[in-house]
Amino acid sequence: MPVMTSILRRICVYCGSNPGNDPAHKAAAHELGAFLAKQGLGVVYGGGNVGLMGAVADGALSAGGEVIGVIPQSLLEKELGHRGVTELHVVRSMHERKQMMVDLSDGFIALPGGFGTLDELFETLTWLQLAFHNKPVGLLNLGGFFDGLVDFIHHMSHAGFLKPEHARCVLVESDPATLLGRMRAFQPPDLGKWIEKLAAEAR
Ligand code: AMP
Numbered sequence: 001m002p003v004m005t006s007i008l009r010r011i012c013v014y015c016g017s018n019p020g021n022d023p024a025h026k027a028a029a030h031e032l033g034a035f036l037a038k039q040g041l042g043v044v045y046g047g048g049n050v051g052l053m054g055a056v057a058d059g060a061l062s063a064g065g066e067v068i069g070v071i072p073q074s075l076l077e078k079e080l081g082h083r084g085v086t087e088l089h090v091v092r093s094m095h096e097r098k099q100m101m102v103d104l105s106d107g108f109i110a111l112p113g114g115f116g117t118l119d120e121l122f123e124t125l126t127w128l129q130l131a132f133h134n135k136p137v138g139l140l141n142l143g144g145f146f147d148g149l150v151d152f153i154h155h156m157s158h159a160g161f162l163k164p165e166h167a168r169c170v171l172v173e174s175d176p177a178t179l180l181g182r183m184r185a186f187q188p189p190d191l192g193k194w195i196e197k198l199a200a201e202a203r
Contacts, residue, residue: 005184006136010042010068012105014120015052016113017080025112026052028142030059032111035176037065044105046097047071047089049082052111057082070100098123107136107183109176112145128188129166136186138171138179146172165189 013033019026029052036043037060046053047069060067067085075081076090091097098120102108110121127133139146150172156162169189173179 006106006186008041008106008136008180008184010044010066010105011036011180011183012044012101012108012124013056013111014108014113014117014124015045015056015111016117017046017048017051017053018114019051019055020112022143025142025145026055028140029053029055029111030062032056032109032140032176033059033061033065033067034063036060036180037063039180042066042068042086044068044070044101046101046116047082047085048075048080049084050080052113054082056111057085061085068104070097070104072097102127102133102135105135107138107186109138109140109179109183110146111140112142118149125166125170128169129163131188134188136171136183137169138173138183140176140179141172141174143174163189163191165191 015029033043033056043056043060043065045056048054057067061084069082069085069088071081071090072094073090073092081088089100091100102124108124110117124137128137153167153170157164157167171179171182173182
């Protein structure tokens, strides 16, 4: 049977508003932006011009790509919005931003970052688990940055808090082309009505 592939047009990149201590991270963020643009993919991101966020946007723009930023008014007012992107959506709240980023994108890649990055990553994974969307989610594991997180995801699964099928939805690769290939081949798990089953067991 042929392997079904998802059509990806725009990829949302979640990443740090800080550059991190290792200059390799900023370089890799720039490279990822340029790589996605060269693949003909638009980039959706948080709209900032700082840290890895700015590097992804600059990388994509340097390769002639489309870059769509989605930024809350409060962050724009601090003059942290990127002025050179193709489109900048200014929204009222972080919640509105996250919803719009998911709606505009066909897949998601997380780069190194902090709480904000993990918040966006796990909200997107939670919505995938609940079948609110069925888009692929990848971790670009630069220099093993996410190793501890990947171990913890396995730990949650072994401890019975996360279905193995959902743990396997987190695509982890260190090379952008390999990650993109896995994202294109991604099939969301069909667990039927597992939430209703959980509710029935609880009764
Ligand atoms: P963190 O991983 O904690 O650096 O968070 C990254 C997230 O922080 C972004 O996706 C935004 O939600 C938020 N953020 C912080 N600073 C900025 C900024 N200058 N521009 C846009 N988003 C920002």
